Every structure is written in structure tokens, then in C-alpha cells.
Amino acid sequence: MSQGTDSLEAQVAELQRRNAELQRELWLKTQMYATLVEDQRELICRFSMDGTLSFVNDAYCRYFGKTREELIGHRFAPLVPEEDQALIADVLARLGPNEPVLEVEHRVLPPGGEVRWLNWIDRAILDEAGNVAEFQAVGIDVTDRRRAEEHATWNEQLRAELILAQEQALRELSAPLIPIADDVLAMPLVGRIDEKRAQVVLETLLEGVVRLAAETVLLDVTGITTIDTQVAEALVRTAHAVKLIGAKAVFTGIQPHVAQTLITMGVEVHGVITVRSLKDGIAWAMQERGKGRKAARPRPRQA
Numbered sequence: 001m002s003q004g005t006d007s008l009e010a011q012v013a014e015l016q017r018r019n020a021e022l023q024r025e026l027w028l029k030t031q032m033y034a035t036l037v038e039d040q041r042e043l044i045c046r047f048s049m050d051g052t053l054s055f056v057n058d059a060y061c062r063y064f065g066k067t068r069e070e071l072i073g074h075r076f077a078p079l080v081p082e083e084d085q086a087l088i089a090d091v092l093a094r095l096g097p098n099e100p101v102l103e104v105e106h107r108v109l110p111p112g113g114e115v116r117w118l119n120w121i122d123r124a125i126l127d128e129a130g131n132v133a134e135f136q137a138v139g140i141d142v143t144d145r146r147r148a149e150e151h152a153t154w155n156e157q158l159r160a161e162l163i164l165a166q167e168q169a170l171r172e173l174s175a176p177l178i179p180i181a182d183d184v185l186a187m188p189l190v191g192r193i194d195e196k197r198a199q200v201v202l203e204t205l206l207e208g209v210v211r212l213a214a215e216t217v218l219l220d221v222t223g224i225t226t227i228d229t230q231v232a233e234a235l236v237r238t239a240h241a242v243k244l245i246g247a248k249a250v251f252t253g254i255q256p257h258v259a260q261t262l263i264t265m266g267v268e269v270h271g272v273i274t275v276r277s278l279k280d281g282i283a284w285a286m287q288e289r290g291k292g293r294k295a296a297r298p299r300p301r302q303a
Helices: 002-038 058-064 082-094 143-174 195-212 229-244 256-265 278-296
Strands: 043-047 053-056 101-108 116-126 132-141 178-181 184-191 216-224 248-252 273-275
Touching: 043 058, 082 101, 116 143, 178 278, 184 195, 184 278, 195 216, 195 229, 216 229, 216 278, 229 248, 229 256, 248 278, 273 278
Parallel strands: 184 216, 216 248, 248 273
Antiparallel strands: 043 053, 043 132, 101 116, 116 132, 178 184
């Protein structure tokens, strides 16, 4: 009997010793977990389906300027812009067995009044039956990154606008349109004319004729250095296009080498008006303008 009692007492003592070891091991692991969580810079919280907080770490408290006593057991909803609230609600509604982890990024208004951005990894905590028991959220402040992205986007938009302005300036320089009179325009062309620039000349000229209700356009080619068949034909087509919208196109300042090139290439220039210089072209346009006004003047009635 004594031997049996001693054996039972020894087993109880061993169980107590083992239980103490397990308790200490559990305490150490709990402390390690708590220390690990509290040392994180990330904001960590757990909350129930109705939003009641069951856990928050120090980083969460510091970020929102609250104590644990103010948070644990209470529903706390940071100030979030209305347009972001629907995004958060959608993520929480989707969390479940099929989508246990989701990421969301939204704005908040912590103490101080400065709008900041938080990125959250939201996780659904499931019970034994696989139903959502509560939620866990781990968040980091990504305000600097969002601002950098917004700044980069703004810079890209500014760059695009600058490029557009430069292209417009180059377009105007490559095909300048100068009003000479109410219904007379001049376009001096200088340098090399390629197919792309010839197209710009055509578009600018036709738009200018319509917009300014021009009747005569002087295309001054004095400064053109080189010309090929395609470009020559493009310029002649430009003259014909101007004629189709009810105006006259006059080429001024055709240099001898350009004229020789046109003849050698066999470019058809019939029906195109040419004048020796821009000065002569302006004089011709003014004379034609005077004739037109004189013809339009009503004749006096005879008594």
C-alpha cells in the first residue's frame, strides 16, 4: 500500500513539474509574441464583426493618439473620407473562407489634421466551423510613397503638356502663318521640306484659310534649300486644296534650282500661280483684292 502511494505521489509530482514547465514555456512564448507584436512599427489590431476592438498594439495607439483603455472593447473608426469608406466596407464584406486575406489602401485623418495613407493587410480569423469569428488588420503608413507617386504623375502630366507645347511651337515655326490683310495670308517656308513638314503646311494652311476667311494665300518658298518629287507634289497638292475651299494659292520666290528640279522631275504645276518674290506677291494680292472690291461695288443708277 505504501509503495503504491509513493508511486502515485511521484506521478503527481512529475505531472506538476511538467505542468509548471509547460506554463513557463507558454508564458515565455506569450511574452515573446507580445514583445514581437509591440516592437513592430506596423499598426496591428483585431476586431469583431461589429467593429469592436479586441486587440491593438502600441504602434496603433500612438498613430491614432489613443490609449488601450480607450480602444479595447470599443468600436473605433478613424476619420476616413467618404469616398474611401465604401472601399473598406467592400473589403470586409468579401473577407471569408474563399478570400481569407485582402489588401486595401485608403486615407485617414489622424490627430494633427494631415491626411495620410494607410496600406492594410486584412485577414479573416475563422472558428472551428469555418465561419468568420473576427478580423485582424496589419497596416503601414504609405503616405510618402503615395505622395511620390502623385508627384511623379504630376511631373509626367507636366512633361506631356510641355512636349505638346513644344510640338505646337515647332509646328508654328515650321509652318508660320502671317496675316497680310483681312483676307490675305502669307506662309514663308525656310529650310528643308520633308513629307511630314509638307503635311503640317497643308493642315495649317487649310485651317488658317477657313478660320480667317482668307481669299489669297502666299506660299513663299524663297528659303527652301532642297526639294524632292514627293515634297514638290505635296506643295502643288496644297495649292489645289486651297483652291478647292475657295481661295487662291500663290507660290512666291521659287529659286532657279528649285524650278529646274520641278521641271526635271516632271511635277505638274499647271494652274498654279507663281510670282517672283514675296514682295511682288503681296503687291499682286493687294491688286487682286482691289479688283475684287471694285467689282463688288454696286453701279450707280442712271437717271
